Amino acid sequence: MSKISAMNKRTTQTLAENISKQVEHFSKKEVECLIREFNVLMAEQNNSGRAVHGLDRGKFISTLHSIFGLTDDRMTGRVFRTFDKDNDSVVSMKEWIDGLSVFLRGTLDEKIKYCFTVYDLNGDNAISREEMLHMLKGRLIRQPNEEDPDEGIKDLVEIILKKMDYDHDGKLSFEDFEKAVKDENLLLEAFGTCLPDFRVICNEKYCVKSPFYPLSVNVDF
């Protein structure tokens, strides 16, 4: 038994060494912690006998919910898709750690890229009017006297386009988005919360659970 755990430990170390070379912002030691954490999550996951090599959508979203306080359904689904780079419907260990590096330590540029991917629903490298409309729908309390429930939102989308659509092509390209966010950092999560609140990172149980977990976090505010 001790032999197995020792062997496990060695594999983890080698794995950590490999991943930490490929992923930014984390040291080998930190990656080791993350791997252990990942394994705990995997163990919690009800695999019902199937052999899986990553977190499925349900487990991932509930993890986002419980650990990072991300509760917006429209967004968590997109976050899963963004984490799941190879589109195989599970988030592998590598994908998990990769994603967390942006989540926890990402630079502004990395975060812009990440958020843009989340918001680009159809992956055409642009956020269209319709996509915005979809993401913003229901965020405005409807006044009883208004006929079209989405009128306010439509109007808001125009206001947003006026501000962010620098090349006036009626949609937000990555360049538009990047420029707008650099101009005003508040627009980073323009269409929905998809990054953890920094206070969650600093204080929540995620840190408590793994005592070696790095506490220092890059925050853009």
Next chain:
Amino acid sequence: MGISLTRAAQWTMVSSSTAKLVSTPMNESLLKEILHFVEHFRSQYPQEAEHVFEEPLQWSTTLVASDFKTDYDISDSDVQSHERDSEGHPLLQLSPPTVYVRSFSQLSKLLHLAHDKKLAEVRACLEGKFESNLHPKQSNHQHSSITHRLNLFVLLVTLYSHPIMLNPKAVKNEVEILQVFCGGGDKGLLKSLRYTSDFEFSNGYRAPLWRQVQGDICYLVIEPCDTETLHITCSTAGIFLNGGIKQEGEENGYEQTSDTYEDLVTLLKSRSPHFAEKINQVEDLIVCLIKKSEAGLLYFRKTSAGALPGEPFSESSTESEEEEEQPYRHPETNTDLPSEYWQIQKLVKYLKDGDQIVTVHTLCAMMDFNLMQESCQMAIQDTGALKVLLNLLDTDEHKCEIGSLKILRTISHNSQIRRVIVDMRGVQSIVKILDSPVKELKALAAETIANVAKFRRARRNVRLYGGINKLVSLLDCLPNLASLTPSQEEDIEVACCGALALWSCSRSTKNKKAIRKAGGIPLLGRLLKSPLQKMLIPVVGTLQECASEESYRTDIQTLGMIKDLVRNLSSDNDELQMHCASAIFKCAEDKQTRDLVRKYKGLQPLVSLLHKADNKQLLAAATGAIWKCSISQENVTKFQEYKALEILVSLLTDQPEEVLVNVVGALGEFAQIPANKAAIREFGGIKPLVKLLTSPNQALLVNVTKAVGACATNKDNMVIIDQLDGIRLVWSLLKNPSADVQSSAAWALCACTENAEDAGETARSLIGGFQLIVKLLSSTNNEVLASICAAICKIAKDEENLAILTDFGVVPSLAKLTNTTDDRLRHHLADAIAQCCMWGSNRASFGEAGAVAPLVRYLKSKEGSVQRSTAMALYQLSRNPNNCITMHEKEVVQPLIHMMGSDDEELQEAAAGCVRSIRLLYMANRNAELFTFRN
């Protein structure tokens, strides 16, 4: 005229962008009155007419270039006046059809040129656009500014045009206007003003009929803020004080007890220094109003009458510069508001209804408006957005908080919004954010506080909600590391904003104390080492603001900040230099600080700041620092090396008063060194100094008299001063209501009298001069008394003068003062008594007035100068036998014998002489007794 007429002016709105004066008989007569006033303004009030407006009056004129004659540059259709302001801009400029006029003098000249079109021009001027760049397309503003402009003219007319023959209407108007400014504690012009009778006859008179025959119109009871209640008669012949008519019907009290004045304001000016000072401010304010249309007359009333009577705030001297709270102003109609207004209103709706994401978008969209523009600020306030913005601060959603603060920090430049923020308890929320772990939020909150805390209620709130401690803790950073991590850089940014906020807050005395208590001074001292100007300016600004407190001055010195202040004197930023200089100005009251400034080579940079003569604030601070530093003679010697004296003398002319006060103060210190007295003369400084003796500014007069006094000890200087009639000017300053000026003038008088050729005769030629001196002996201020005694001592050296002084009762007046315990006064009093003994029966009179016994007590004083002067006085007095008896009874011999053993020969001699007189009397007495016995 006055308020009633303002109400009568009838305006109409013809189109959305212009307002017109309706053509009614009332308005016509009003226009004529204004025309008449403006036309004659130049000749009646030449000084006021030259005052340059900040913003020009502009309107479409019917005049063309050819109407203008000499005194104007004419090129094609454009015209510019030869007269220019200090920056070289013409005071009148015509580029058809618009004309810009920047002084009353030019306005009246223009009207003169307009001949028969005068009335039309006045009308156009009143209707003309006012500060058009600030209120585009906003008719309600336009409207208010026109009425406002009209008010101004009317006010000026009332203040300046006084009928020579009084009538009930004129009196009533003046009373009405003054009543507006009554009350409000020290800020008001007067405590109260009322008629003795509420009943008004149909002819407008209030005096009883039998007095009306004498010309009496009404009686007033006025309580000024600083002197006793005045009972005033207004009659057709003028205004004067009466014997005290409290109620109608009393028979006595109608007699005139003062000179006759042509109007109430003049009388009050002469009776109440407080009133005189305030009314001057009011007049200044009117000029300010010409450039500031906002909130109109109400602002004016508030500031002069005191917006917050009796509020228990303790504020520092700098308070006077700050804004007063203004009344709310709301647009009267919603028509013709700019499109921004509606756009913002729409955004506010989303702000109220949206979730966090929508809110952030709305806030960002709002930031894109020009929030410095008043229409946008008004929109935010009117639509209730301000409330939402403040609520967002309590949400804990830091993105919303950041967005909200970004807007608040900008719109809080508007004084009205600042007030609303405070009213809505916004300060509390903003202060709470200072605890946030997000550095950007802290910085934004501090920056917003810096803007909001421009008035005292806000500052008080910051303190009460614990903001000072939090702001001070923001200062904790390492400002002068060679390389910084991004996080350290953020800390510095936060510290900068914290310093900015503290700077605003430090205007209140209690906040200064709170900053100190929170340990702010060492932190400020550490930040002072920063190389960043944006950091240094608020830090030094705070320090210089706080240096009005003694404790800060000590700390600034002991914590080694003088060195850094001196270093930054050589910065390339004028504002920073100014704050450093003014911090040194305030701290250099202390000798050690003065020495430190010299040690760190701060004197040379101070002198070189004198070359920046264009920046008056900087100049005032630099000259102030030089003044205080020159109190140390070693510094004066250093200053000499840098040729400071010559530059200072050149600054005696054409400078604002705040510079002059300091320059003259410095010259007063420089002139303590004999060589400099001659140098001041050689550089031509005597004449401008003497000229400044006629200034109305009391702080300046104190310094001028001191400087003139110091210069007068040089014979050659004295000749010039005498030629310029300086003695008379100094003497007449004894009439000044300020005790500081009185004493300073009296000291100067000593020097002048001692050194002038025929001072005795000059003194006699001044009518009422001696009376004045004797009258001042009843002052309650010891410094005044001491200086007057010293002056009497010098003047009485001339026997004829002494005779006159005696006639005016100098002896009993001096005798009355003898009970004082102030050593400085005792010294000069004893000198004066000794000198006054030299005439007639004055020795006996002093004895009769009971001056001898108290003088004997002076001998117990530890002060050498008092002992000596007293011994001399006693010696003089002892030549009267009765005085000897009194002295003997009061046991004078013992201390005198002790003084005979002194090293001071004069004292020895005086003491011995006195004892001898007593002894001689005793001997004579004994001989007489023996003689009687024998017989």
